[in-house]
Amino acid sequence: MRLFENINIDFLGKRKIFYVVSLILISLGLLTVVIKGLDYGIDFKGGTEVIVSFNKPVNLAEVRAAASQIGIGNVEVKTFGTTAENVLIRTPLQEISKDQFDKLISAIRSTISEVIPDTLFSIKEQTTNSVVFTFPSPDTARMVTDHLLLKGFQAGLYSQEETNKDIIVRVGISDLIREGLKGKFKDYSFEVIKEDKVGPKIGKELRRDAVIAVLLSLIVILIYLGFRFKFVFGVGAVLALLHDVLVTLGFVSFFNGLLPGLNLEITQSVIAAFLTLVGFSVNDTVVVFDRIRENLKIHKTMDLKNLINMSINRTLSRTILTSGTVFLVILALLLFGGEVNRGFAFTFMIGIITGTYSSIYVASSIVYDWTMKRKKGKIEF
Numbered sequence: 178m179r180l181f182e183n184i185n186i187d188f189l190g191k192r193k194i195f196y197v198v199s200l201i202l203i204s205l206g207l208l209t210v211v212i213k214g215l216d217y218g219i220d221f222k223g224g225t226e227v228i229v230s231f232n233k234p235v236n237l238a239e240v241r242a243a244a245s246q247i248g249i250g251n252v253e254v255k256t257f258g259t260t261a262e263n264v265l266i267r268t269p270l271q272e273i274s275k276d277q278f279d280k281l282i283s284a285i286r287s288t289i290s291e292v293i294p295d296t297l298f299s300i301k302e303q304t305t306n307s308v309v310f311t312f313p314s315p316d317t318a319r320m321v322t323d324h325l326l327l328k329g330f331q332a333g334l335y336s337q338e339e340t341n342k343d344i345i346v347r348v349g350i351s352d353l354i355r356e357g358l359k360g361k362f363k364d365y366s367f368e369v370i371k372e373d374k375v376g377p378k379i380g381k382e383l384r385r386d387a388v389i390a391v392l393l394s395l396i397v398i399l400i401y402l403g404f405r406f407k408f409v410f411g412v413g414a415v416l417a418l419l420h421d422v423l424v425t426l427g428f429v430s431f432f433n434g435l436l437p438g439l440n441l442e443i444t445q446s447v448i449a450a451f452l453t454l455v456g457f458s459v460n461d462t463v464v465v466f467d468r469i470r471e472n473l474k475i476h477k478t479m480d481l482k483n484l485i486n487m488s489i490n491r492t493l494s495r496t497i498l499t500s501g502t503v504f505l506v507i508l509a510l511l512l513f514g515g516e517v518n519r520g521f522a523f524t525f526m527i528g529i530i531t532g533t534y535s536s537i538y539v540a541s542s543i544v545y546d547w548t549m550k551r552k553k554g555k556i557e558f
Contacts, residue, residue, distance in 0.1 A: 206427015234261035247357035456527025
C-alpha cells in the first residue's frame, strides 16, 4: 500500500525554515526545563511514595493539610490516575524516627487490645522497623494477625510452625501516613495500596546511569552508521536523534501536571521511552539513508539535492504508514493503558512525531549541507 504516488516535494529547499523551527522547539523546550524543571520520580530522587485509595473522591487540599501535620517533612500530594479517589503522597523521608516508631507501637497495642486484654500479650523483641509480639496460644496469634491485617497493618506470623505463638509487625512511612489520616478522614474508608522506597544514593546513581544510557546509545549509533554508510550519515542521524530527545524532553516538562491525570515524572519507564524513541527514529532515518545510498549508485550524475529529495519522496509512504500505525497503538495505550503506562506512552508518542519529522527534514538536510561544504557536493560509496 502506498499513500503517495509520484510526488515530488522539495524537502531540502525548505530545510532552512525547518532548521529554524527545530531550533525554536529545542530552545523553548530547554527554557521550559530550566524554568519549570523536571519532576523526578521516586526512582531518581530518593524518598518514599505512598499511594492511598479512598472509597470516594477526596479533597486534595485536605489531604495535603493532614499529611503536613504528620511530621514526615515537605510532602507532595496529588491525584494518582484519572480518579479523585487515589492519592499519591511523596515524602523525602525513608525511615521513621524513634518518637514516630513509639507512637506506631502504641497504636498497634491499642489495636490488639480491641480483641484481647493487654495482660495477654507482650513485646518479645523489636528493631528499628518491626516489632514482635508474643501471645498465650497459636490460635490467639492467628486471630490477632487477622485483626491487624484488617486494620491495615503489615502483620504476619513469626513462623509457620504449629506451635508458633509470636507475630511480627513491620512499621514504616505508610503506617505513619495511614494513622495520621485516620483521625482526619473519619467519614472515609481507605487503604494503602502501594509503598515505594529508594535511597538518595541509589537515586543519584540511577540519574547518572540514565544519562549515560542515552549518550552511549547515540555514540553506538554514530559508530554503526559511520561503518554502514559514511561518517557524515552518522553525524546527521545522531544530531537528528539529539534533536528528538531534546524536543521530547521539553514537551514532557511542559505538559507535566498541565492536564488532569497526566503526571509525567522522570521514571525508569520514561527513560525506556526515550531509548525506544531513539531506536524508532534511527530506524526511519536508516531507511531514508539506505535509499539515498542506493540512488547514488544508480544515478551517479544526478544533482545531490535532487537525489536526496527523490529518496525522501520515495520512502515517504513507508515512513508515514509505519509511524502512523505505531502512533495509533501508543495513543490507545495513553488513553486506556492506565497510570502506570501513561508516562511511557506520552513520551514515546511525542518521540514518534519528532522522530518522523527529523527523519524527513533534519537528518538528510544535515547530510546535504555537510557534503556541500566539506566534500564539494559528492558522496561516493
